[in-house]
Amino acid sequence: MQKINLMEKFNLFDQYWTPKIVGELNDQWVKLAKLKGEFVWHHHQAEDEMFLVVKGQLRMQLRDREINLQAGEFLIVPRGVEHKPVADQEVHVLLFEPKTTVNTGDLRDEHTLEESEWI
Amino acid sequence: MQKINLMEKFNLFDQYWTPKIVGELNDQWVKLAKLKGEFVWHHHQAEDEMFLVVKGQLRMQLRDREINLQAGEFLIVPRGVEHKPVADQEVHVLLFEPKTTVNTGDLRDEHTLEESEWI
Numbered sequence: 001m002q003k004i005n006l007m008e009k010f011n012l013f014d015q016y017w018t019p020k021i022v023g024e025l026n027d028q029w030v031k032l033a034k035l036k037g038e039f040v041w042h043h044h045q046a047e048d049e050m051f052l053v054v055k056g057q058l059r060m061q062l063r064d065r066e067i068n069l070q071a072g073e074f075l076i077v078p079r080g081v082e083h084k085p086v087a088d089q090e091v092h093v094l095l096f097e098p099k100t101t102v103n104t105g106d107l108r109d110e111h112t113l114e115e116s117e118w119i
Numbered sequence: 120m121q122k123i124n125l126m127e128k129f130n131l132f133d134q135y136w137t138p139k140i141v142g143e144l145n146d147q148w149v150k151l152a153k154l155k156g157e158f159v160w161h162h163h164q165a166e167d168e169m170f171l172v173v174k175g176q177l178r179m180q181l182r183d184r185e186i187n188l189q190a191g192e193f194l195i196v197p198r199g200v201e202h203k204p205v206a207d208q209e210v211h212v213l214l215f216e217p218k219t220t221v222n223t224g225d226l227r228d229e230h231t232l233e234e235s236e237w238i
Contacts, residue, residue, distance in 0.1 A: 004192060025168070028145065
């Protein structure tokens with residue numbers, strides 16, 4: 001058991017849209033991701049997904065509106081809801097999601113990561 | 120679906136050691152708590168518990184050592200591990216835990232909350 005310092009962990013990687021695992025509890029992962037640019041529209045069939053913005057500003061596009069998240073704000077996207085994260089500038093987020101979650105949800109394309117890396 | 124601003128939610132309550140629910144996903148709660156003083160030794164039989172410090176400094180006492188958490192750091196206390204949170208000054212934490220978690224774990228005493236409140 002050891003504590004995790006978010007900033008130290010964010011300093012360990014540079015790639016965008018590649019969430020890294022930093023914690024495990026109750027069959028859930030805690031992940032950190034750096035986002036920049038536009039992701040793809042997707043949804044998760046059986047998993048709710050939480051985005052907590054640690055740095056920057058995240059625009060979460062939904063089919064009927066957009067939710068603008070600042071540092072210190074989080075959003076839980078319920079299963080089944082289509083969403084598309086957009087980061088005009090670099091954004092750092094903490095994600096909380098079941099181990100079964102695939103980053104692109106129902107969609108399989110070049111953005112899909114089959115497995116996340118522990119850092 | 121709406122975003123949650125941590126600071127706004129922390130401003131809604133004053134009581135110490137009474138975690139408030141601010142989110143729900145995958146049968147887990149996201150809770151916020153204000154801590155000050157010493158809690159009681161306890162463990163959770165079947166739940167891992169995550170403490171993310173948002174403000175202040177938390178001393179997590181374990182039977183064999185103490186882990187000092189600053190803002191921007193988190194600790195996952197695995198099920199079965201006895202722990203005692205101590206806050207010399209006011210601390211704000213975000214908690215992730217299964218819905219089945221009772222704040223005092225195996226222990227039932229005057230600190231025990233049978234139900235947490237949504238804010």
